[in-house]
Amino acid sequence: MRTYRYFLLLFWVGQPYPTFSTPLSKRTSGFPAKKRTLELSGNSKNELNRSKRSWMWNQFFLLEEYTGSDYQYVGKLHSDQDRGDGSLKYILSGDGAGDLFIINENTGDIQATKRLDREEKPVYILRAQAINRKTGRPVEPESEFIIKIHDINDNEPIFTKEVYTATVPEMSDVGTFVVQVTATDADDPTYGNSAKIVYSILQGQPYFSVESETGIIKTALLNMDRENREQYQVVIQAKDMGGQMGGLSGTTTVNITLTDVNDNPPRFPQSTYQFKTPESSPPGTPIGRIKASDADLGENAEIEYSITEGEGLDMFDVITDQETQEGIITVKKLLDFEKKKVYSLKVEASNPHVEPRFLYLGPFKDSATVKIMVEDVDEPPVFSKLAYILQIREDAQINTTIGSVTAQDPDAARNPVKYSVDRHTDMDRIFNIDSGNGSIFTSKLLDRETLLWHNITVIATEINNPKQSSRVPLYIKVLDVNDNPPEFAEFYETFVCEKAKADQLIQTLRAVDKDDPYSGHQFSFSLAPEAASGSNFTIQDNKDNTAGILTRKNGYSRHEMSTYLLPVVISDNDYPVQSSTGTVTVRVCACDHQGNMQSCHAEALVHPTGLSTGALVAILLCIVTLLG
Numbered sequence: 001m002r003t004y005r006y007f008l009l010l011f012w013v014g015q016p017y018p019t020f021s022t023p024l025s026k027r028t029s030g031f032p033a034k035k036r037t038l039e040l041s042g043n044s045k046n047e048l049n050r051s052k053r054s055w056m057w058n059q060f061f062l063l064e065e066y067t068g069s070d071y072q073y074v075g076k077l078h079s080d081q082d083r084g085d086g087s088l089k090y091i092l093s094g095d096g097a098g099d100l101f102i103i104n105e106n107t108g109d110i111q112a113t114k115r116l117d118r119e120e121k122p123v124y125i126l127r128a129q130a131i132n133r134k135t136g137r138p139v140e141p142e143s144e145f146i147i148k149i150h151d152i153n154d155n156e157p158i159f160t161k162e163v164y165t166a167t168v169p170e171m172s173d174v175g176t177f178v179v180q181v182t183a184t185d186a187d188d189p190t191y192g193n194s195a196k197i198v199y200s201i202l203q204g205q206p207y208f209s210v211e212s213e214t215g216i217i218k219t220a221l222l223n224m225d226r227e228n229r230e231q232y233q234v235v236i237q238a239k240d241m242g243g244q245m246g247g248l249s250g251t252t253t254v255n256i257t258l259t260d261v262n263d264n265p266p267r268f269p270q271s272t273y274q275f276k277t278p279e280s281s282p283p284g285t286p287i288g289r290i291k292a293s294d295a296d297l298g299e300n301a302e303i304e305y306s307i308t309e310g311e312g313l314d315m316f317d318v319i320t321d322q323e324t325q326e327g328i329i330t331v332k333k334l335l336d337f338e339k340k341k342v343y344s345l346k347v348e349a350s351n352p353h354v355e356p357r358f359l360y361l362g363p364f365k366d367s368a369t370v371k372i373m374v375e376d377v378d379e380p381p382v383f384s385k386l387a388y389i390l391q392i393r394e395d396a397q398i399n400t401t402i403g404s405v406t407a408q409d410p411d412a413a414r415n416p417v418k419y420s421v422d423r424h425t426d427m428d429r430i431f432n433i434d435s436g437n438g439s440i441f442t443s444k445l446l447d448r449e450t451l452l453w454h455n456i457t458v459i460a461t462e463i464n465n466p467k468q469s470s471r472v473p474l475y476i477k478v479l480d481v482n483d484n485p486p487e488f489a490e491f492y493e494t495f496v497c498e499k500a501k502a503d504q505l506i507q508t509l510r511a512v513d514k515d516d517p518y519s520g521h522q523f524s525f526s527l528a529p530e531a532a533s534g535s536n537f538t539i540q541d542n543k544d545n546t547a548g549i550l551t552r553k554n555g556y557s558r559h560e561m562s563t564y565l566l567p568v569v570i571s572d573n574d575y576p577v578q579s580s581t582g583t584v585t586v587r588v589c590a591c592d593h594q595g596n597m598q599s600c601h602a603e604a605l606v607h608p609t610g611l612s613t614g615a616l617v618a619i620l621l622c623i624v625t626l627l628g
């Protein structure tokens with residue numbers, strides 16, 4: 001029980017008056033009375049001015065939380081009409097009258113019967129009356145007065161949170177804001193210091209400080225390093241009575257975590273790394289992992305690796321494993337033990353996210369040397385080319401050399417190799433290879449017009465280690481030789497009208513040739529010599545690989561000759577010249593005025609049936625139509 005707080009106080013606020021009892025007025029030093037006069041009820045004041053001050057009170061004060069065994073004395077009502085002979089009777093009405101507050105009707109002494117709590121009800125409004133006992137008439141007008149419950153400091157400051165959590169970046173400047181804590185006090189803030197709170201730090205120095213009036217927590221130490229210590233538990237006290245002795249206090253805990261900033265560069269734990277890889281490793285093969293450590297967190301600990309110098313700058317790569325922040329060294333280009341056996345690289349690790357204000361600490365990067373040993377691997381023979389293209393004339397004799405391939409064992413041992421043709425690619429055994437020197441021969445006759453390209457595969461095998469073998473494609477193109485004569489492009493059968501004039505074109509001829517001369521075909525056409533003399537037709541060579549058959553006289557007769565067979569010689573002008581003779585069949589026919597064929601049969605003119613010419617024409621038309 002904090003009994004020291006429960007002393008009783010009652011004091012007079014208005015003009016001191018000799019007859020008013022102020023039993024505790026001498027003990028009021030801690031409770032300034034000054035402000036209270038302003039809170040007089042206007043009503044009561046008016047009353048006083050108007051009624052010549054016959055009432056000798058206006059406002060009473062009473063301490064809350066009185067715990068004494070007796071009733072608490074409040075004060076005395078007194079009228080200057082009271083001559084002390086018991087003729088006056090004081091009557092009390094209003095808030096709690098007769099119950100909370102009782103009055104001695106003879107003396108006017110008011111007492112409180114219960115303990116009062118300002119935080120529950122700070123003001124009671126009552127009315128007083130003084131009446132003459134004999135006449136029952138009031139000797140004073142009824143007047144209102146106030147009993148104010150004085151605050152005592154019975155509430156301690158309470159923080160809005162039991163535990164605060166806050167973060168502040170490590171390495172912050174001294175005085176950097178961390179968090180503000182707040183405590184409240186239920187006591188009367190307008191009276192005394194019961195609600196005047198002062199903050200202080202009980203735990204957490206010298207790292208943090210608190211502003212006594214605001215509760216703002218700030219950093220107090222330079223260079224606080226998260227990598228050294230991350231968590232701080234700070235205890236803040238809030239004390240009322242302006243922080244003085246005897247004030248009540250409450251505390252709160254503030255959990256403060258330092259957040260990471262990039263104040264640590266990456267560092268390789270060792271200066272040299274050594275890896276080995278077989279020379280056969282294909283590009284992209286990982287060779288080994290290196291890891292620089294970084295004391296920071298998250299993106300501040302992210303590391304980028306790069307190869308900055310060394311003989312293997314373009315032979316190797318380094319990539320970052322995003323999960324582990326390791327650098328993975330990989331093969332970039334094909335290695336060759338026989339060319340270079342050891343590489344030395346300088347690999348750099350750097351932080352991509354750098355905070356410029358820490359650059360004075362030095363560069364945020366580190367480098368290490370990586371040595372890579374290339375290991376020898378027994379390799380198959382290597383051909384001098386990735387593919388070979390050879391050419392051979394189609395008239396080449398058997399055993400003609402087309403060309404040659406070469407392959408070599410790249411290993412230091414330089415094992416001898418032998419050559420062979422992959423028979424699956426040369427089923428007809430058209431080609432042979434000299435197993436010792438790689439010369440390619442024909443073993444069959446060739447024909448370009450049958451097959452232009454022979455695409456085969458040649459194998460090179462190490463003689464004393466047949467498992468080591470390689471294959472190479474060989475494209476053999478057969479070159480054209482003029483070994484085919486030109487021929488008519490189609491079978492030509494045509495007709496000439498009986499009434500044809502000389503020099504009329506009756507047919508155009510075209511020719512084809514299977515050969516494929518470099519400068520294109522140049523055919524020539526002529527009548528076969530045996531048919532040239534006395535021929536009834538001429539051949540006109542158009543010099544564009546076509547020729548025309550022309551009439552040589554006016555008028556042909558079916559009776560004399562129903563069909564002519566014209567032998568035409570076609571020759572190419574290539575080397576060696578090739579020619580052939582084709583026959584064009586020309587029939588003699590009756591035609592209409594437009595030159596359209598009407599009848600080609602000699603016997604049709606002998607019409608023994610005696611049909612009219614009109615009927616014959618109709619039948620002929622039918623036949624022509626059917627033939628068409």
Ligand SMILES: *[C@@H]1O[C@H](CO)[C@@H](O)[C@H](O)[C@H]1NC(C)=O
Binds near residue numbers: 045046049
């Ligand atoms: C009451 O009387 C006092 C003194 O005579 C005076 O100063 C004050 O202004 C008066 N108040 C009112 C409300 O009339």
Ligand SMILES: *[C@@H]1O[C@H](CO)[C@@H](O)[C@H](O)[C@H]1NC(C)=O
Binds near residue numbers: 233
């Ligand atoms: C505050 O810190 C203490 C000690 O580190 C811990 O036990 C507690 O759980 C923390 N409280 C909160 C709310 O983070």
Ligand SMILES: *[C@@H]1O[C@H](CO)[C@@H](O)[C@H](O)[C@H]1NC(C)=O
Binds near residue numbers: 398399
């Ligand atoms: C091709 O050469 C082989 C061996 O050199 C020989 O046996 C064969 O008779 C030759 N063939 C011809 C057609 O010359």
Ligand SMILES: *[C@@H]1O[C@H](CO)[C@@H](O)[C@H](O)[C@H]1NC(C)=O
Binds near residue numbers: 434438
């Ligand atoms: C390869 O050897 C054959 C005999 O087997 C020979 O005729 C030919 O000229 C040689 N070719 C070369 C390129 O040495």
Ligand SMILES: *[C@@H]1O[C@H](CO)[C@@H](O)[C@H](O)[C@H]1NC(C)=O
Binds near residue numbers: 453454455475
């Ligand atoms: C052979 O190779 C040539 C040249 O690459 C190509 O044009 C031709 O189509 C190939 N022929 C076959 C049958 O693969």
Ligand SMILES: *[C@@H]1O[C@H](CO)[C@@H](O)[C@H](O)[C@H]1NC(C)=O
Binds near residue numbers: 531533535536
């Ligand atoms: C040309 O035609 C006549 C008939 O008109 C014929 O007797 C002669 O044999 C023909 N000449 C040749 C070369 O066919």
